[in-house]
Amino acid sequence: MPSRMGIRHLFSRPPSKSSPWQANLPCVHSHTDGCTNHNPHHSQIHFDPHLLPKATRDTPSTRDMPENRPSPRSHRPRDPPQEVFSALPRTSSSGSLALLPQVHQTIPYSLAFYHVHGVMSQLRGGVRPQLSRLACGGTTGAGTRWVVTPVISRGTLMLEYALVFTVETGDWEVRACGHVRVGVRGGKVRFERRVMGRREEWYEAREVEAMCCERCYTDAGLRVRTVGNVVVLEVRINKDLGQGLHPDDPKWLAAAKGVDLKREATDFGRMRKRFQDLRTLEEERAGFDEAD
Numbered sequence: 001m002p003s004r005m006g007i008r009h010l011f012s013r014p015p016s017k018s019s020p021w022q023a024n025l026p027c028v029h030s031h032t033d034g035c036t037n038h039n040p041h042h043s044q045i046h047f048d049p050h051l052l053p054k055a056t057r058d059t060p061s062t063r064d065m066p067e068n069r070p071s072p073r074s075h076r077p078r079d080p081p082q083e084v085f086s087a088l089p090r091t092s093s094s095g096s097l098a099l100l101p102q103v104h105q106t107i108p109y110s111l112a113f114y115h116v117h118g119v120m121s122q123l124r125g126g127v128r129p130q131l132s133r134l135a136c137g138g139t140t141g142a143g144t145r146w147v148v149t150p151v152i153s154r155g156t157l158m159l160e161y162a163l164v165f166t167v168e169t170g171d172w173e174v175r176a177c178g179h180v181r182v183g184v185r186g187g188k189v190r191f192e193r194r195v196m197g198r199r200e201e202w203y204e205a206r207e208v209e210a211m212c213c214e215r216c217y218t219d220a221g222l223r224v225r226t227v228g229n230v231v232v233l234e235v236r237i238n239k240d241l242g243q244g245l246h247p248d249d250p251k252w253l254a255a256a257k258g259v260d261l262k263r264e265a266t267d268f269g270r271m272r273k274r275f276q277d278l279r280t281l282e283e284e285r286a287g288f289d290e291a292d
């Protein structure tokens with residue numbers, strides 16, 4: 001059982017007795033990479049190429065820079081660097097480096113098992129988990145906005161991907177999980193599902209509020225909104241990644257490797273509802289602030 005101090009420092013500073021190694025933030029794929037929150041000025045940031053599969057390393061960043069980017073010479077106080085340390089075995093054979101598949105090729109977010117383990121270890125140690133390390137977002141060259149939000153609910157880590165495309169983006173597709181793809185083709189919402197080697201495909205003329213995978217813990221939905229004169233398509237993908245105890249956890253294997261499990265129908269929509277409730281709570285709180 002690690003000491004309280006050991007867990008406290010798992011993500012912030014390495015404890016002296018064990019030998020944790022420094023890991024990458026999920027949005028860092030090169031030495032000057034990172035989302036607009038974690039590395040807004042594309043400064044030098046910790047990056048270890050051995051932690052990522054070859055194909056995802058040093059990919060040219062397609063993220064837009066923030067418009068109010070200050071000149072590099074301006075002397076503004078810097079935010080403390082956000083760092084991630086892990087004490088798990090640093091070999092891919094142990095599964096601790098296993099990654100979630102990318103939901104869309106333009107979204108540079110690589111969550112590994114050691115990230116899940118890190119925040120959940122903090123929770124088990126009675127320390128406030130540093131979820132901001134895993135919360136990312138940005139825009140891509142294809143005009144896509146993406147935001148990843150992590151929450152811990154009933155002892156498991158849940159993740160929401162919120163992606164926004166405009167109608168001008170044309171046909172596109174995102175991979176909600178190892179079994180389900182969702183997108184738009186010819187102006188219609190398109191779903192594709194692969195279960196036990198069988199492939200099903202169908203189209204909906206309208207938006208689809210919720211599509212729950214029967215083979216892993218993923219809920220997905222697509223909503224059409226009009227903002228001013230622009231029609232935007234909003235995709236939400238909600239995942240339950242498990243307790244982060246061991247990379248062989250069936251929930252993690254289903255999310256990261258698409259290993260089939262049997263999800264009970266009574267569980268459908270659980271993650272989606274959790275994030276919806278959080279948004280409602282935030283809106284209510286904002287209303288209170290305005291009333292004050």
Ligand SMILES: [Zn+2]
Binds near residue numbers: 025026035036037135
């Ligand atoms: Zn980030």
Ligand SMILES: [Zn+2]
Binds near residue numbers: 177179213214218
């Ligand atoms: Zn699935």
